[in-house]
Amino acid sequence: MKYGSFIAISAALAMGGCGSTTTIDDYRPTTEPIEIQSHEKVAVLGRRDAGHYETDTSFIQCLGNQLNGLHFQVVSEHEFIDALYPWFEPRTAPKGIKRLTQLMGDEAVKAKVRAEGIRYLVWLDGEVESAGHAGTMSCGIGPTGGGCFGYASWDKNVFFEAVVWDLDDLTEEARIRVDSEGTSYVIGIVAPIPLISPVKSQACEGMGSKLRSYFSKEVG
């Protein structure tokens, strides 16, 4: 009984320690919902031009999944950059509305965007950083068996920014920034027991929920 209580208290403490804090800041020039018709599409893309990191592919997919199921279609990053090749490669992708306007001035690019039915671009930029590693764990294996003993923890910080561009009006429709941080643990009691803080999924859900609320109005 005492042993069971010890395990339960340890687990509760550890799980409590896995909690994360997520902050979402957003900016929109208006409070009106973003207008999109059912035949129009939204593409979710990640920035690839920074030298030391690339926007996490799994986060881009996660955000795309968050937008799936609304009244419009979501285009994957791969599909979009292939359809518009070579204008959204790291070397050529527009970084601001000025360059986007210039790009959409090209008749071939404009016609392709229209043909694909893409109305909005969601640009994602950010990364996941791990820091504050603490504790030690040693694992061993031998002819009679193996196991891990010890304890390790680390902090995870997630920062992502999403910028929504309207490809019709060539304007910036919204900007959302999400910061999430939490601590993960691995406890080794023969088998390693990971207690991972869900910072990335929480950041994705937070950003997805915000974006869904913007696109909630169907027109036409």
Next chain:
Amino acid sequence: MREMTDWIRKAGLLLLAGAVLGGCATSASVAVEGTFPTVVSKPRDIHAVIVMDEAFRNYQALPLKNVDIRFGSAQVDLWGKAFRGLFEQVEVVFSRSEAPSGADLVITPSVQEVQLSTPNQSYLNVYEVWIKYRLDVETPDGVPIDSWFLPAYGKTPDSALMSRSRAIEDATVVALRDAGAKLILDFFRIPAIHVWMEQRLASTES
């Protein structure tokens, strides 16, 4: 019975150790087979001949000891599509002698250098590939217009959980796509090409 169990356990450990060491192998032979998307661009009214010889079509880079990357067929696909985005009429031939005299330009692309950076060298969790191309541009009569060096760069987003071969292939594909992007973006900005275009325009007007 106990001896038998011990033997199976030892054999299992040996197999596991073999698999782990195999995963750490440093040699890689990579074949890049991908096809590339069609270029979104309005081609100019120019008839160009692209010379892609056997060496170019079967190109094999040896950027590191024990690493070879074969991307001949991939670069033929890429350059063919990229040039079709630049010029209205494109003919791809195997040798310079096959170039028809009625064309406006003859372009011969060649690979000058390929470099590879691995996580072991850079301590970054990515594989990086650099390809340096040279494009010899001349008239059908053989008058040189320019030799243009085109550097291209590609890297994997994150090589965690990727095999070495797969990571090198992915980085090479990104570098090839970058080469196509640079060609489309910069070809008509080359000063010598710009001058040639102006001379051509003047001669057709007069």
